[in-house]
Structure formats: C-alpha cells, structure tokens
Amino acid sequence: MPDEMKHEPLDRRRFLKVVGVAGAGTAALTGCSTDKVEKLIPYLVQSADQVPGIPTIYASTCTECAAGCGLHVRTREARAIKLEGNPQHPVNAGTLCARGQASLQGLYNPDRLTGPMGRNGVGKMSEVLWNEAIDQLAAAVKQAGSKVAVVTGTPAGTMSDLIDQWTAAVGGRVIRYQAFDHGPVQLAAKKVFGVDELPHHDFGAAKYIVSFGADFLETWHGPIENQRGFAAAHGFDGKGMAKFVYVGTRMSLTGMNADQWVSAASGSETSLALGLANAVLASRSDAPADAAQLKGMLAAYTVEKVAQDTGLSADVVRTLCAEFAKAAPSLAVAGGIGAQHRGAAELCAAVNVLNYVAGNVGKTVHFGFGMGSGSGYGAMLELERAMNAGEIDAVIFHDTNPLYTLPKSGGFRAALAKVRFRATTSMFWDETAAACDLVLPSLHSLERWDDSRPRAGVHGLVQPVMEPVFKNMAAGDVLLQVARKIGGAAGAAFTAPTYEAHLKGIWAGVAKARGAADFDTFWRGALANGGLYDAAPAPATIKLAAGAGDIKSEKPAFDGEGLLFAPYPSSMYHDGRGANRPWLLENPDPVTRITWQSWIEINPETAREMDIREGEILRLNSPAGSIEASVYVYPGIARDVLAMPLGLGHTEYGRYAQGRGVNALDLLSAKDGQGFLPYLSTRVKAEKTGRFRKVAKTEGNPRELGRGITEAIPLAAAVKGLTIQQAYQAAGKGEHEVNPEREAEAIKGFREGQLEERRYGAYALDNPQWGMVIDLARCTGCSACVTACSAENNIPWVGEEDIFRGRELSWMRIERYFEGGEDGEPIKARVIPMLCQQCDAAPCEPVCPVYAAYHTADGLNGQVYNRCVGTRYCANNCPYKVRYYNWYAYAKRAFVEPLNLQLNPDVTVRARGVMEKCTFCIQRIRGAQNTARLEDRAVADGDVVTACAQACASGAITFGNVKDPASRVVQAAKNPRGYHVLEELNTRPAVTYLARVEYGSEA
Amino acid sequence: MSKTVSGVLASFKYEDCAVDAIKGLKSKGFKDLTVYSAAPNHLIEEALDQPVSWVRAFTLIGALTGCAAGFGMSIWMSLDWPLLVGGKPIAAIPPYVVLGFELTILYGALSTVAGVIILSAMKSLKGRPFKPEFSDDTIGVFVPCPPEQRPTIRQFLEGVGSEEVTEHGA
C-alpha cells in the first residue's frame, strides 16, 4: 500500500454515538478497574427499533457470492455484531456459510479505504474529496464517450440493471465478469438444450448423485442451497439415503462427502458421463422419446471403452453404470473448477445428455430460473484486445478484482495500462485499485440500499443496518451523480436523487405489478421479510437441440509437461475476496486443516518417489511462471496431480492478505478454452528447494488409530436400526463390551448414590439439563459452525505463528480423520465437530483449584473467566482437548479498531492468562431465560439455538433441554446410531453423536 | 544485670568426673543443679534422672487440633458455597484427608517447637553463671547454695576432679 495512505483514526465521538452507551459495547475483561472515569453518551434521538441491551435484527441479503442468501443482521446499540441466515429465505432457510458470516469483517475491516483516492500532481495516489472524485470520473467518462467499458461482478439486481442503463446512456460496453463463472455449463446448455441459461439443481430430490469435478459444497453455484439439498438426500433418514459418487482428480470437501471417490484421468470424465448415459439408455425404457437419436453417438461408449479412457477398472465402471441406471431420479453435475479443463464444455454437454436420458431434467435439473453466468472470461479477453487496440478510453471496475483473478500470464494488466482512465469502486486497496487512477470506495452491503435477484422467485432486499463505518458513497449513488454531471441524455435518463430513491422507484413498479394497494406497507413488509419470495417457477419444457448429437470425448490439451496442476477454489477465500478476513484465514481448510497459508497437495506415493516430506518447500515451474510453497502430503489426490488452493498470494488487499501465501493462477497459461478460463490446463515441473516451512495446520495426527472417535455404521445395518455395537457384532468385528453387565450395574448403583450426594443447594432444584445431538451422517465438515462460533463468542484469531504452536482458539473445531487409503482400499475421510462435551462427570472440573471450572445447576461445565488464575490443569485433564488458553492478550491483538465493533457485548472478552471453551452459547441460554422470566413462562424447546446449530446448513446439530422428553434433542438422541466419544472414560458427555452411515458391501 | 545466684560453679574436662560430682551433690541433697554440656550426654541424664519432658503433650494436642482444622476447614468451606465438580459429592471426604493430614503435621510440629521453648523457659537460669567453654568441650556444674556452704562444696568438687571451681554471689 503506498505509504501516503494513512488510516485516518476513527472519529471516536461518532462511534460512541453509534454505540449509544459507551462501555455497553466492546466488553473487555478488565478485572474490576472501575476507578477510571467512563462516559455515558446518550442517543440524541432515540430510534424506535433500538433498545440498548437488546439486539435488533434487520433482514438483508448476503453479497459475498452470487447465491444471494438471505441475512438476519443482529445489531446491538446500532452496530452489526453478527450475520445469521434469514429463516424465511428460500435459498438458505436461516443458515449461513463461513464466507457469508465473515462479510462482517469486510464491514469492519481495518484496511477499508476511508475515502476516495485520486492521482495527485506527481501521479501518486492520495485521498481526494468526494465531489472532486465525482467530477474527475464524470469528466473522464464524458471525454471517453462510447469508449467506456464497465467491468462488473455484481450479480443480477437493480444495481446490475442500473449499470446497464447507465452504460447505455453514456454509450459504452458492460462486461459481466465473475472469477468462477459457469461458462462451460452455460455453453453446454445452449449446445444440448438450446437454452442460454444456467440450470438449477435440486439435490434434495435426487436418489443418486454423480459430480464430475463440481465442488457444489464449496463454491459451485449456491453452496448453502446445494448443501441443504445434499443433506436432505444424503442425510440418513432411517429408511435410506442417496448415494453420492465424486469423479475428479482430487478429493475436495465435496469429494470427502462422497460415498465413492472415482479418480478418473483428468479430461476423460466426458467418456464416463457418456458411458453412463449409454448404460441408462440401454437398460431403461423410460427415457424421453427424442433421446433415441443419441443411441448412435452413445453406443460407442461401452464399459470397456470408458474403462480404457478413464483408466478405471471395468468393474468400477460397470457398477457405476448399473447403479446409476437403477436410481431415479438421479442427478449428475459438472462444470466446477475441479474439472474445468479445455474439454469442460463437452463434459457439461455430456452430463446434460446423461441427465436428459435419465429423465432428470424437470425433476432434479430445472431450467427457466433465469440464472445467467455473465459474459465471462471470453469477454475479458475481448476487452483486453479492445484495450490494446485503443478502443477503450475509460474503464470502470465494480465488484470485481480482475487484476488478481486473471492469470498474470495474460496481457490484461499490460492492456489496462494503455487505457487513459481507470477507476474502481472497490472498498479495499486491492490489485485492481492499485492499477487505477481513481478509487471511489463503495459502501459495504450492510451500509447501503440494494437488492438481488439470484434466481426467479427470489427478490432479496439489501438495507443499511447502521451508520457507515467510513463516510463513503455507494457505487449506485456515484453512477447517478456522474450521470447528472454529464447531463444530456445520461442526465435525463436518471431522475432519482439517490440510489435509494432509484431502488424504491423500481420497487414501486414491483408493488404495482403485484397490485399492492399502498407502497409503504408493501415496502415495509418486504424489508421485514428481507425481500419477496415466490414459489419456484414452473420448469421450462426442455427438448434436445441439434448440438446434442455430436459430443466428442477427446483428451483436452494441456500446456507444459510434468505433473498436472490443479488449482481449486478454497471454500474460505473463494476467488480471493475472502483473503482479508481473519475469520476465514484462521478457519482451517476443511480438507487439509491448514490455515493462513498456501500449500501444495501431493499424493503420498508421488512424495515418496520424489523423497518429499510435509513442510518441504517445492518450486513449481510451468510455461507461464513459477511459484514456491510448502508441501502437504494428501492421500486424497491422484498420483499424477499437484493441487493448490486459490485465493491467496495477494500483492495488495490489506494487512491480512498482502503477501500471504502464493497465487496459484501465476502458473496458468491464459489461453482460452471456449470462453472460459481452463483452470485445469497446465502441467508443472516440481523442483525441490531443500528449504522447509512448517505447515500451519491445526491437526496433530490424521488417523484415529481405531479409537472409535468418528463411528460409522453400514447402511444395511442402519436401515435395520442396529446400534453401533450390534452393527460391529453383525460384521463379526464385535469388540468386547465396554462394561460387562455386573460392572454396568455397579456403576449405575454408584452413580445413583453419587447423584444423591449431589443434591444440595441449587443442585437440588429442578433445573433444565442442556444437551446436544450431532448427526455425523449430515455433517459435511464445511466449517460454517466454526466461524459462527467465533462470531458469537468473541473468539480472537491467534495468527500463523501461534498456529504453529497449536494455540488456535476454536471452541468448535472440525476434526478430520482419514480411513483406508493404504494397500489398495479406498481412502475415506470422516469429520466430527469437536466441542466441549459439557460432561456430567467432567475431568476438568475437580482439578481447578479455584472453582473457575465447575458444574452449573443446568448441567453445563461453567467456565468463569474472571475467576480463572490460569493453571491450565483443566485443559490438561480434558480428554477431548476442547479447552483453549489465552497465552497472550490475543483479543487485544486481534480486535483492532474498527474490528472491535463486531464484538458481542453479551460475551466477556477473555483476557490474557485465562482458559476458555465452548459454553453451549450460555449467553443465549441466559437471554432466553431472562425473556421467559419477563413473560412469566418457562423456556420452550427451540427458544435456545446455539450459534453452531443456527449456522449449520445440513441441520446436523440439535440443541435443547434433555430433561424435557418432548424436546427435539431428546427425540434425536433416541436414535440407535447415537454414541458418546470416549464413552469408556465415563465422563458422561452431554453431546451425543449419531454415527455416520456408509455404503458398505451392499453399495 | 540481676543479682547473681549464690553458689559454686565447677568445670569438668572428663565426663566421669562430672557424673561423680552430680551423683555426689544429689546425695548431699543438692537437687537444683544446673549442668551445662555441649552435647546431650546420657550419662549426665542418668545421673540427674529427671522425669520425661512434657513436650509430647504439646505435640499431641497440636496434631489433633491440626487434624480437626484440616477436615473442618475443607468441609465447611465446601458447604459454605456448594459447587459441584466432576460429579463428586459437595463435601467429599477422600480428597480432604490430604488437608487433614497436612495440617496435622503442620500444627503438630509448630506446637512441639512452642513446647520446647516454653518448657525450657520455665526453668529460669537468671543469675546462674555460664562459661563459653561449656559449649565447646567442658561440662559445667553449678550448685546454688548459701554462701557459708560454698567452701565445703568447693572442696568436694575439687575432690572429684574439677579443673576449675569458682564461687559466685555476694
């Protein structure tokens, strides 16, 4: 960042005004130092919907990706403290992913630009006044006339429309560019069905799911909606579950959740897809009539041919074909980065054919949702050409950072340099901003008005929930003001004084169209619900197009030689926009459990051949460039492939992102496929450097050594309703009982005796006992709960250096264990969310010398921070290792202004030298109890929802009072799959896990 | 400096002489002797044959008090604010045995020392003469007696082989 860019210290007074009651805000464990004078700053005018001490919730829409999930923004004293899902919203139904929640750290990011920046006399960037900035832009646009290009990543909505109209008015072109667009999918849709839109997938309805490199649980389309559907289909419901097969070179998070990982040679997936289609046509009669015309093309793809193309054994292919043909409706998806090689369009086409012949179109694959992928990478190449040709005089970037998301090997940067005037509306000093002449930092979506139309039937509203943290201007207002400055046609086109007014105008139209009598009530209703939600549109009738007939499965071309290089989208950083959010940086990668770093994944055997160990720094050379990163040996990757997450290696973008890790795109050649960026198109030479850099992973040992931590039960047994013990015996692996009957009895007797001894004081009262059930058959390991927990409980991040020492604070942590992977048997991953088990006979409690850890009357392991002297004995004695310690003043270090405004005032911020751990969100429990007390009623089931349970898109977590036999948690715990981790220690945890259900031999 | 007690002080380099002296004096009816020695000497103890020290009483009482204090404190304090830990009874006896034990020892030891000091102080040595060599290699025997008896006793002590005999007091 240029040094003349100073972070203007925030105007304290203004914040206090926002906070309302100083001190009620950012709580810090300051002991009892009340002698220092504190100020009470009252509101000037008391806003009706703000009651100090009680959260106010605003409905809005998430803008972190194109999925457009509905938000409930929890605010306290008029500052947003947490983002949660909007239960009414059809896309995410009250849940939210890690990236969505971390949007809050975009709002409060200390590296946000505090004002517009323009070139000064000497050509250096420095802060300018807003009106100057507007003038500059207007002048430049006016001068450029029709030679204006607007590059926007804004998903469909009024803003996007405004950009179109505005550009049209000033005369210019719009390029819609998203890094992870779905070019291949859209091309394939056109080719096979003759429709120019993206399909919408209904995972929930599918009985059998095959994904060809589409990581639908990470970034592909709307991950949350996919995950909800996937959980519905694949989560065991007592009768059965869908089978999920993942075809790809690398076992991604999505792959980890597959019942079978098929590592087909990259580029050969098309053959497999067509093979499956062939099998379906051959074995099933219910295929649509016009599918017959494909017989000729498909006939070639016999099991043998497919096996030969893909390098899979014929048996595997045969079973796949048989199973897929049997299941209906099924669902095949493709088009993710995981298989985005130069043949990706063909692959998607093949998958369309497969879905069509299997009769899935209209059942699990829907068209007519009006989803488009934008003009994509092709258009950017076209823009590059135009800029080189001098056809562009002014470029405006909005909601996009192409200088990071485009491969460096391409000529975009050079071409952009030729353009006379470049502007961006980025809130941050990112790579693109650094290459611009004018930066007009927009407002964060929590500070401005907007709406979004992710798909037909969903029209979400974005509303400001608080005063802007920095006095900036929404891009919409910028466009309107510029138009007015330019005047003429442009000026005439836009009469609205502000973007808010413009938006309301649009919505007035909507209201009229819906025959709403009075706009205000309509508007207020829409705001309260976070938008308008209609039933999904009737799916369009789809017939095969001419193109469907000629789909070739050819090995796509790869540049360079050596191992195939597979960059993949990180589920945390997405296309890189998440790289400046500490929550995401410290939330371990669901697959490798690595934080704060870039890494290179390599197959164990390949590593052995090259004599490489974890942490060794490897240099990868491709025709396009070379990068260095530490190695992570990962059994879930094909032998001839090196994989690397995208999203890090920023050269700008603030203190957290800048210079952290490396950018995998630097190895890619920018050569076009057919209008999309072929991520999977490069081979690299791996070169040992002999240097080492520890991998910042939070994992000790990836194997659970048969300790039964993550139990799994075969589907057949689960359907019979067997317990884990019974299932083991049925499988002939019956390990001996933990306790013989007589022992069990003795323990029971002792237990009762003990319970009697405990009836004293508050413990004699009739209190609730809080408990939790976690269904491992539904948990995908997506880690949304981890961020939710950090957000709710003011958990600071510790940074890379302390992660090296294993000092992460993560009350909710996802443990990932590998099964198999050796001598031929397939590698499988199991995940288990590990949090404080709130043991009834907790080992941590009796060892605390000062009662800082003790058992509350409502069955929790109370942790009294201010009583803790920090002997750490409790942490040593915790078998689950879920107690975390403040080795330094982490909170002080992490929550720098204005990030401290995100702190939850209901939760003490832990000081240095204090032990902390999951509290079952006790502040929510107490809150619910207080409310119930005021209303003279008892706390009802569902009144208390922990942050993790709330965020979980799979609905894997149930929380409630185990003393209430009617509660959901008790019902869930009755499940025969239920077990306690380390039960033999007799700690009597309050958390019950439901064993994961796996396809065994019967699959 | 209080007035010195009238009497005779004899120094012995040989323990058997000292023992003879003590025995002789006791037989003569001099009970209130003061014998100085650099180290405990059982021959002298036999010669003096005094009753067993009462220190043990202090030790016992101290120890019992400590034991009671240990258990009392831990149990009462647990009940004063009942907090449950690890599913154990509020006032669990087994862990409190440690407290009981430690305080038994502590109080026992301290009261023993107190006992030694108090008991030793009960016999006042005010005004009785002392010579530095008594803490080195010499045994000293002091016989309190009225001035008129001094010569006879002096004679006797020199007789049993005292190296040096001095008379004290007005």
Place this chain on the structure above:
Amino acid sequence: MTAMLDHTPKMTHAEVTRDVVATLQTPSRGYYMALFGAIGLFLVGLGTFVMLLKEGLGLAGYNPPIFWSVYITTFVFWVGIGHAGTLISAILFLFRSPWRTAVYRSTEAMTVFAVMTAGLFPIIHIGRQWIFYWLLPYPNQRWLWPNFKSPLIWDVFAISTYLTVSTTFLIVGLVPDIAAVRDKMSGWRKKLYGALSIGWTGADSQWRHYTRGYMYLAALATPLVLSVHSVVSWDFAMSVIPGWHGTIFAPYFVAGAIYSGIGMVMTLVIPLRKVLKIEHLITEYHFDNLSKLTLLTGSILFYAYAMEYFVAWYSGNTFEQTTFWMRAFGPMWWGGWTMIICNGFVSQLLWFKKIRTNLTALFVISIFINIGMWFERFVIINSLGNDFLPYAWGRMNPTWADWGILAGSFGWFGMYFLLFARTFPVVAIQELKEIIPMPRRKGGAH
C-alpha cells in the same frame, strides 16, 4: 556400635568446634565466584519472569495439548531434591543411623532451599501470576473459597507445610551450634550469633526438652516427607491422561525424589567439603552410605520404569500403549532414553565399592542423576502430547523463556545455599560431639 566407632572422627570436642567454626571465617575466592555466578543466574531468571509478566506465558514453549511444560517439570524436580534432606535428617535420625551426623545439616539446608525454589514455580507458571493468592483459603468479600478437591490445592498445603516444618527442623537443630559458634566469636559477630542462639546455654533443663522435641519433630517430618511427593505425584495420577493416570505414581515419585535428592547432596557436598576444608569430617564412609541409598532408590525407580511399560502393555489399553510407545520411539524419544539411562542404568554402577568410594566418579554420577531426574518429569509431562484424540496431538518445544526460568531457579537455590554455608555451621557440631565420646579420667569405654 563398632561400625560407629570405626568411622567416628578421631578428634576431640575442642577440635570439632574449632574446625567447624573455621568454616565461617573469611572464605576463598572460589566461594565468591560461585556466589556471584549464582546471583547472575538468578538475575537471568528474574528478567525472564518480568518478561512473562509483561507479555504472557506465550513466550514459553507451551504447545497445546501440552499445557504444562518446563516450569512444572522444574517444580517437581526441586520438590524432589528436597526429600533427601528430610530423609537423612529425620528418618535416619529415628533409625539412629550414625553416619548421618556429618552430612545432615547441609542436606537439611538443601531441603529448605530446594522447597523454597519449588515454591516459586506454581506462581511463575500460572497465567495470571498477580492473583496467585486466590489459591489460599482466605476470607474475602466474594465469599469464595478454593476447591479442596483439586490436587493443586493439596500441593499448596503440602508444599507450605513441608517448607515450614523443614525450616523449623533446620533451625531447631542449629540453635545449640549457633551457641557454640557464639562462644568462639567476638565483637558484632558474637552479638549476632548471641541473638540467634536465643539464650541457649546447654543447661540440662534445656537439653531435657530439646532432645525430646527434636525426636517428635523427626517423627512428624517422616510421614510428611513421604506424603509431600505423593501429593505432588497425584497432580498427575489424579488425572485421566494416559501416562499420568498411574496407581504406582506415589511410591514411584517418592523413591525418585529421594534418589534425585541424594544425587543433589553429592553434587553439593563433594565440592563443599573441599572448599570448607572439612574432608576429615565428611569422609568416604559417608559417601559410601549415600551411594548405597542411591543404589536402592535408583533400583526402585528402574523397577518402576519397567513396570510402567509392562502395565501399559498388559492393560491392553490402546491409549496407554500409544503413550508409552511414543515415549520410547516417538518424536521425544531422546527424553525417554535420557531418563532411563541416567536413572536406571547409571545408578546400577553403584554396586561397585570402587565407584562408591571414588568421589570423582560419584560426582559425575550425581550430575547424571540430576539430569536424569529432571528428564523423568519432563518425559512424564510430555505424555500430554499424545493422549486421546489424535487430531489434537502436539509436541513440546521449549524456548529461551523456559531455560531462563530454569537457570534462574538454580541461581536462586545456589545463592541461598552458599550464603548459608558461609553463615552457619554446615556440620552439626553438637551431634558430632554426641557420637564422639568425651575423655574420662578413669579411662575405658562405657
């Protein structure tokens, strides 16, 4: 009795007094170098502690799941050192073991200072050192008491009791000797020792109660010394952690404590007797006996090590088995083997009288013992590194902050010991005189 006579120093009471008092005269340059060395080390520790207060325990090499580290290791090490002193001064006193007289004073002093050192660690290692006093049961406006079920509170009581009792024991033993010194001194020194001797004259009325009281103190100190390290061992044994949760811990720790203590005694006394020129008072005979004690306790320890592995294997408990596998072949294998070699094997050399009576050899061995016993605790604490959930495994990685405090503890200890040796008789005058018969005119033994 004969054994006793054989080894009784051939000197008169006067010579004993003379030689011992001589140790209090102006010391050699070597002494001052040692003293300043100790003070230097102590300052290093002090500096480190200040940094810990300022920055936080993060400076030390704590890597979760290992939440205890070098500090607790060193704590247990020093508590252990203490035990030899009490053993020799109290238990051997009750057994009327003649050879203790020459060495017990220095070992007792060692005990007191070792426990003083150990006592610092619970304060150093907690996260919020400034409220360490919350561990004490004092009435406060919060109406809160400590949790007496916590082994750490047991520690607080055990250590403080141990410190008090052993200090009392030392002082009581000193009083007659101080008196003896007093009577040899002149000027301000005479005044000083005079005050310290609280009017001791050696009158029969004093000896009478003194001898009794001393015996009862010994009788109380004996169970205490056994209890203290048992309690410390329960810090570990009361937990559920594999490698900690062992029923043999109490006896195993007590043996280890005495073993390490005697090791330290040798390390201290072998040079000390040279520096203070009292070779004729503390002779090979004494070291021979010390060595035998070392051999005994060392062998018990060796057996305990073997037992730990056997139990882990025999129990069939996968957690225990993994822990002990890791102890021997895991990333910290070197620690495990250091402990077994230094304590298990080296102690077996003492079967040979040649070695038992060769002071150079003994000195070297004693150094090994100190190292080995420190590592024993280090290794035990490292069991935390691989407990129940493999995902959470980790390994300790000490830093300068750990070594700084460790060095400081040695400085702190050495400082006090040297000052003591300079100020008070390190050989018990009166007890020596007790075993050296007084001359008799009529001659003949009694």
Place this chain on the structure above:
Amino acid sequence: MRKLLVAGVAAVMAVGAIALTMPSLTTAQNQAKKAEPDSVVAPRLTAADSSNLKGPKQPIFFRHDIHAGQYKIQCQYCHYTVAASSEPGVPSLQTCMGCHLAIGGADSTHRVEIKKLRDAWKEKRPVEWVRIHTLAKHAHFPHMRHIKSLGPNACATCHGDVARMPQVFKVNNVNNMGFCISCHVERKVNRDCTACHY
C-alpha cells in the same frame, strides 16, 4: 453467626487481616431501605455548589432530587428500558427536551443548567455524563429481571435514595461481588456463577 464461623476458621488458619474484609459481607442489609421520595422541596443550589456535593461533577448540574424527589418523576420515565432490558437506558436528549422545550426553569440557577441542555440539543451534541455505577465487563447484570422481581421502586436497593441526591454519588460499591451475593443469599435466589459470569 456467619461472622463467627468465618472468624473462627480464619483464626484457626492464622490468616491475618480478616477484619478488613468482614464489613463488606453485610453491606447489603444496611442498604435495604425503600426509596419512596416524600415531597421534600429540593434545596436551592447552584452549579458552584456541585463541587462541594458528594459524587462527581456532571457536565450539566442535573438534579435528581428535583426530578425524582420534588416532582416524583418515576425513574423509568427517563431510564426507559430498565424493565425490558439489561441496560437501564440513558435518556436521549430528545426525552429531556420533551419537557424542557416548555420548562425553562423556576429560577436562575435552573435556567443556567437548562440552557446548557438546550444548546446541546441545538448543536446536536450529546451530553457526556460521567458514569457513576460501572460493573466490571465480566459480570452481566440484567436490570429487567431485578425490576421484575423487586418492583419498579427497587432501584434504591443498589443505587441508594437518588431522589434525595442533588448530585448522584455511589452509595454501594455495586462492583463488589460480595454486595450482590449477600443480597442473593439473603433472598435465597440463584447464586450460580454463570448466572452473571459468561
């Protein structure tokens, strides 16, 4: 009785300086008197006097004894969220102006202070009151629950008889845990640690 026990134990423990901590154990009882403001006419004071009065000097010499005492305005009229939220709520300037648009003050001393308020309102500048009762951030005190169970006039239990204070001062050290506990024990209500500490 309790004192005896504590003292007894303390004596046995030979821990010194118990006496110092004893008083705090019983402060609650002394503070249990009710806060019914009888119609006293508040004394005539000027801002100048405020420095001789107990308690910190406020930017505006706001007279609780006049508002709550003389005119018997309910506490909750200004501290509007005390019965609904954990935060009692500091009145917004708007609330003040609600009356003081009309009420200019009986005499000069009042007028001076009220002018300060009106100026602040004009300049849209919040008044920075000096906080008197602050609870450590690690303790959570839900005002509404206490009002609910102790009644709307229970404020005095902790805050003292504010209605008689020309200038508010701290009567009880509400930040003293013993102060809370003594009351909770007396009333036999929950004294679970996590009721307040989380």
